[in-house]
Amino acid sequence: MAAAASEPAIIAFSVKYSGKEIQINSLSSDSSLAQLQSLLYEATRVAPDNMKLLGLKGKNLSDSLAKLSELGVKSGSKLMLIGTPDAEIKQVTEEKHESVEFLEDNEAYCDGEVKLEHRPEYLDKIERRIREYKITELQAPRAGKKLLVLDIDYTFFDHKSVGSHIDELTRPYIHHLLTVAYPHYDIAIWSATSMKWIYSKLGEMRLFASEMFKISLLVDSLACISVYCEEDEANVNVKPLAVIWGQYPQYSASNTIMIDDIRRNFAMNPQSGLRIRPFRQAHQHRQHDRELIRIAEYLEAIADVEDFRELDHRRWEKYAAKRAKKRAKLEQKQGDSANPDSAGPA
Template sequence: MSKPDSNEATATISLVAKYGKQKIELNDLSPSTTIAQVKELIFEETNILPKRQKFIGLQVQPNLNTNPKSRQVTDDIQLSQLKPKYTFILMGTPEKDIFVDPNDTDTQFEVIDDFDLEFNAGTAEWIEHVAKGENLKRFTDSTAVHVMNEPREGKPLMVLDLDHTLLDFSRKSIEQASNAERAATDNGNNGNGSSTSIVRTTQETIDRMKRPYMDDFLARAYVNYDLVVWSQTSWRWLETKLIELNMLANPRYKFCFVLDKTSMFQITSALKSGERRKHSVKPLQIIWNKFPCWNAHNTVHLDDLSRNFALNPKNGLKVTGFYRKKKSGKRDIELLGLASYLERLAIEVNDFTRVKFKYWTDVLSGKKALIKEDDNDKKSANGN
């Protein structure tokens, strides 16, 4: 497709799409160019079908839409209708990567065993790792954060793992449902309602990959927290999951940005048996270095693997792993309880490091207080 012609004297517009480490420049576009035409141009550059493309960062001018909650950048929107910020994040998967080799799946990296780590704040090993700041500095410098939604003033930070914390994803299951839908269409089932049932089954397949109440949990969390996703998968799989499960377009919550496994590095920890084991970590200091509004006192990190908390043990809240094929998967209500607990945390606590996150269920049941009174507090209360 050639770039839309314009005989107008109006100045042209240039767009820059950030796709991973690649920058795609579209220059000399007419203001009347539509988003649909932009998608065709990007398809020529990337082989990402227009229907698979998602643009993060473009916004419609508020004076062109009377409803501020519905300023969606749809295919018929012209570039002249956008806010004058023409750099955006492109998400999508090229066709050649949609049907991948079964040996190259997003589950290959996973090790369900969380080890038996003895890694607590204040131990010699913890201090040793924190003191070695070269990894933190190097990864802070190399981590490119593409902000999708700016941090909101005064909001604490919630860092969220994806796999087995919020979802249990399978591209193969989606492909099987999609193939069944196409087969039904080819067999002439469009007119008798059976294809509608299959389409619904495809959506149900996607919905079952979400942990029960996932969207409700994120919507409740977004009221009190800024949300960031940090996944232990590659960027390709991360964006596939976020797009397929419609997590970037949900009007009830937004993410500030997302990080993948390239911002993680390895450390060596000691198991309780004395054996030493190498493993990857998610060092929150990388985020704190880039966003001074967040720190150890206003950050909580949810993950099903506690080893990812190794450098920030006071900020980690371990979530029970979610596996949709297990019998307990359909009855899982953990996110409902977590939503209530985290609401209390945001409203009642100014310093998250004073909270023992491992007791969150006891706090909900009333067995324990949200903040455990330490010896200094007791002395102050007694006037000593």
């Protein structure tokens, strides 16, 4: 009488996700990838379709019926899971929808019967900041340059995600953006955090060490003011550009653009603000994020505009796309001129 086939042995291995080790000790080498994905979903709420498992081997990496033994998984294996939980995907979708609404909305944010920038109690706060707050100057303003004011968190740095190196959390092309902008703009960094944090993060990102651009001004949370927002029914902190303009009169609404991911930061200067899509879940989005390339195209395109108050920064993407198309045609034309034989025989 033939002996019954023995059950495949249980294998014990781990999957790392968001800095934590998930121990798997209830599967065998004959278990399928789908079974592993089911366990990981219970532990992380990352849907199987959104999972990317690093450390698997073989040709059937996308086959949910493939056995773990076929994928090189055995006792002691260490895998890594990359993916976004369902709840966070929903949040990002809602934020993206809200961003689209903002681009289509012609109403100023937080305004009641009197526009915030004209309210005397807030103008008094700004005057006090101009008198008492000292902007950190790293490089003196250059004659004839416009001013680019950049936020940090979620504008070009994902400060909530976990990474083994700062480059993993830095938005792609920030060095490109600053290099393109620098010939036309003095660069200011304004973060609603501490100056110590600003120095730390910019230093780690090597933004002080470039030979292609220099940062002129640093502004921290102490320069912000609190205003009452009827839309939120709460007091919110905002970034009034007049604090900079009051200390550096060569800058004004006519030559300043402020880029931030938070709409309310423009409440005192709605005409000067360009809202950027927030850079979150860096591990998921970093590979495909091209936002700063398009922003750089826009900044270069408007650099010769005499008065920025004539612009509607909510339409920046259309403006940048048109500029990019013109540049591509020009480069193609120049290429054809440099290679006359490419036009074919006469």
